[in-house]
Amino acid sequence: MNDLTWLTEQSKDEIYTFNDVIHRASSYDSVINFQGYIYQHSRYFFSPLNQIYLYLIDDIASLAFFNKVFVRDGLLTLKLFFLRHPYPNGLQTKLIINSRFKKFVPRPWQENILFYNYKFDGQIKEKKKTLLIAYHLDSLHCPDEVLDKALNSISNESYDEILCLVTGMPKTSTIDFVNKNIFSKATITAKNIKIPFRTVALNEINPRVIANSNFLEINPYHFLFSDCFLRWFLLYNGATPINDEWLLNDNDAKKIHEAMVSPFHSVEISEPKKFPLMHDQMFDEMDFFKSEIVPSRNQSVNLCSDTYKRYVQSLVHSHAKNNQ
Amino acid sequence: MKDIILVRAKKESDWVSCKSIVSNLEAAYLNAADVKISATIYFDSGLDEYDLHSLAQKLVQQEASELVFIDHKPHPGRLIAKLHQISPKYSPQLTFHIFGDFVLESAAWLELNPILQNYPVRFICASDKQKNLLDSFLNDTQVTTVIPFPVQKDIFYFDHKERSQVRQQLGLTDNDFLFLYTGRASLQKNVLELTRAMMNCASLLGNNLYFYFAGPFDDLCIPYKGFENPPGVYFQRWMKLSKSLDLQRIRYINNLEANELRRMCNAADCFISLSTHNDEDFGMSPAEALMCGLQTILSDWGGYGGFKKIMPEHTQLIPVSHQTMRILPDLALLQKKILMTFGNILTNEQREQLSRKATESLSVESVSKMLAKLSKTKSLSLFKGFNQDFTKLGLVFKSTPKAPFVAGKGDYSDYYFKIYQPYFQETVL
Numbered sequence: 140m141n142d143l144t145w146l147t148e149q150s151k152d153e154i155y156t157f158n159d160v161i162h163r164a165s166s167y168d169s170v171i172n173f174q175g176y177i178y179q180h181s182r183y184f185f186s187p188l189n190q191i192y193l194y195l196i197d198d199i200a201s202l203a204f205f206n207k208v209f210v211r212d213g214l215l216t217l218k219l220f221f222l223r224h225p226y227p228n229g230l231q232t233k234l235i236i237n238s239r240f241k242k243f244v245p246r247p248w249q250e251n252i253l254f255y256n257y258k259f260d261g262q263i264k265e266k267k268k269t270l271l272i273a274y275h276l277d278s279l280h281c282p283d284e285v286l287d288k289a290l291n292s293i294s295n296e297s298y299d300e301i302l303c304l305v306t307g308m309p310k311t312s313t314i315d316f317v318n319k320n321i322f323s324k325a326t327i328t329a330k331n332i333k334i335p336f337r338t339v340a341l342n343e344i345n346p347r348v349i350a351n352s353n354f355l356e357i358n359p360y361h362f363l364f365s366d367c368f369l370r371w372f373l374l375y376n377g378a379t380p381i382n383d384e385w386l387l388n389d390n391d392a393k394k395i396h397e398a399m400v401s402p403f404h405s406v407e408i409s410e411p412k413k414f415p416l417m418h419d420q421m422f423d424e425m426d427f428f429k430s431e432i433v434p435s436r437n438q439s440v441n442l443c444s445d446t447y448k449r450y451v452q453s454l455v456h457s458h459a460k461n462n463q
Numbered sequence: 464m465k466d467i468i469l470v471r472a473k474k475e476s477d478w479v480s481c482k483s484i485v486s487n488l489e490a491a492y493l494n495a496a497d498v499k500i501s502a503t504i505y506f507d508s509g510l511d512e513y514d515l516h517s518l519a520q521k522l523v524q525q526e527a528s529e530l531v532f533i534d535h536k537p538h539p540g541r542l543i544a545k546l547h548q549i550s551p552k553y554s555p556q557l558t559f560h561i562f563g564d565f566v567l568e569s570a571a572w573l574e575l576n577p578i579l580q581n582y583p584v585r586f587i588c589a590s591d592k593q594k595n596l597l598d599s600f601l602n603d604t605q606v607t608t609v610i611p612f613p614v615q616k617d618i619f620y621f622d623h624k625e626r627s628q629v630r631q632q633l634g635l636t637d638n639d640f641l642f643l644y645t646g647r648a649s650l651q652k653n654v655l656e657l658t659r660a661m662m663n664c665a666s667l668l669g670n671n672l673y674f675y676f677a678g679p680f681d682d683l684c685i686p687y688k689g690f691e692n693p694p695g696v697y698f699q700r701w702m703k704l705s706k707s708l709d710l711q712r713i714r715y716i717n718n719l720e721a722n723e724l725r726r727m728c729n730a731a732d733c734f735i736s737l738s739t740h741n742d743e744d745f746g747m748s749p750a751e752a753l754m755c756g757l758q759t760i761l762s763d764w765g766g767y768g769g770f771k772k773i774m775p776e777h778t779q780l781i782p783v784s785h786q787t788m789r790i791l792p793d794l795a796l797l798q799k800k801i802l803m804t805f806g807n808i809l810t811n812e813q814r815e816q817l818s819r820k821a822t823e824s825l826s827v828e829s830v831s832k833m834l835a836k837l838s839k840t841k842s843l844s845l846f847k848g849f850n851q852d853f854t855k856l857g858l859v860f861k862s863t864p865k866a867p868f869v870a871g872k873g874d875y876s877d878y879y880f881k882i883y884q885p886y887f888q889e890t891v892l
Contacts, residue, residue: 187703345482368694376679377718
């Protein structure tokens, strides 16, 4: 059996340098803005897997310190990383990415990739008193029709209360306060639901309430973020999910390790057996960096701009079409 | 008969123990004979000036002879300052139930000091050691008294049938001995140190020793030294340790509801906690365990020492000291105590008796009687204020709130040991 210590343990060097690397994150305004935009989801929590958002890294050399990094990015910024760094240039580090992104890994990077899937150890759909709904108000990340469908699916459920954790505004306006626009949106969308319904911030919910809650996370495409603080926090405090979309069983990969990330859920790490056929042209997009969206490779992309998000989404769609 | 208004927050505390303390205290006041509670008013943080003014005005109009603050958050300073501003002549007695965060809130208390001196004031501490700590900051120690935080006897009691049933479900035989810890799993609660001690004892004693712990994982590090941990750290430390454990015998059994906690307490044979948390002013978990008739092994820290007075024969205390940057119990002595206690399974009659005795001291009904007795004591004179030592403490917190007790190389400052000296003192009966 292979020695997996490099994967299962965090070496002293890694522990020492990891803090340094995450605190030397990119200082580009656009990166800081994007970090604020998804703040409630991108907040750091400890994991021995060296979890990181790649969009915060300006120089891939800083990844060389680590045997492995657990990539929390959604497709938007993972794609950006591969566009900025088409080749690993000798980097030995293994990037552990969400297995649902396997079709977006460029060929030169395939040797560096491991996959992760989530596994929930409790009983999914175990009925509790309160329902927590987490969604990010971004039409590309969480399209209205997906939200409406999700809300319709719970309209006949019996809960004492529904607490809605709506994110999507700059962090300064949502840490402690509920944005009134969001509230009215939530109120409107909740019209079909007869259960008392209110919008709350995460720090307003007592952990005991979380333990007595089900939660519904609406994150259909893992577009802006994949590994999410909000989901981790709810699971860590004992909430039970009612949807299993975020749990993906990948039969095309060989499981090599399972790491508990809370008392109730874990991540399974696997080695890819094969990658889907690539539409290579998709990653030969040097023109991308000449476009108006990204002036040059060394300058930052406005990750919050709809133009860039739509660009990545169109790539996703064209890729999906080419692989059908 | 005194006319009392209870003041508490509507929003329940994030601290599980404080949440039950506040509702149990409210129940104790409402049950107290010869105590007239005219109202419970809700004072929450974040009130704007208008709401605060309205609330203070309501208090003035009611003209109660005593205001009793039964919650720990928000600090009462804003409300009392407003009350004094709008009606300086109205001076009811102010009674404060003091929680573990008294030192943490010292800057706010210091700010309130001049205003408080216009009122008769009483501080009710939950343990002797907390009273000693508070007394060290007062010009007149006659204003402090000790009344424990109450526990609900209809939730925490001994039931031998439940004990048999739960032990059967857990697969425990009559010869198996179950040690139990309930409460937050955090650095200052020393849960991993306890687990290691249990692991060592299990290897000496064979297969009949079991240790379960229940409660939420908490990443609070040592904020008084400015040490913070990111979320998830303590759980990962447990995961790392758990790889070397026999997880059938040493287990984390999740964060349990009150009724589930009682079931576990009934199934267990000894409650054990090594907490050296800086705010351990009382100890709701040991109190609940005692109400279920459990013998206990506790660190002699803060409020824990007080349980020795209630159950001298069935409470064993482990002295604490400053070791390698931490405040820790004597772990060698702990192992001896575990080895000595192992096998000493109390009979149902003994458990019933212990439970009864604890109920006489700690139940809501018992606390009601203490409060009724206290209300008959003679009126207090105006508060004589906090002393110069407290001024220094308040200013330390005001100037360095994020690391008030840190010294060179990350150790505790000498000032910390001066302030917390009462918590370190060995409990003497």
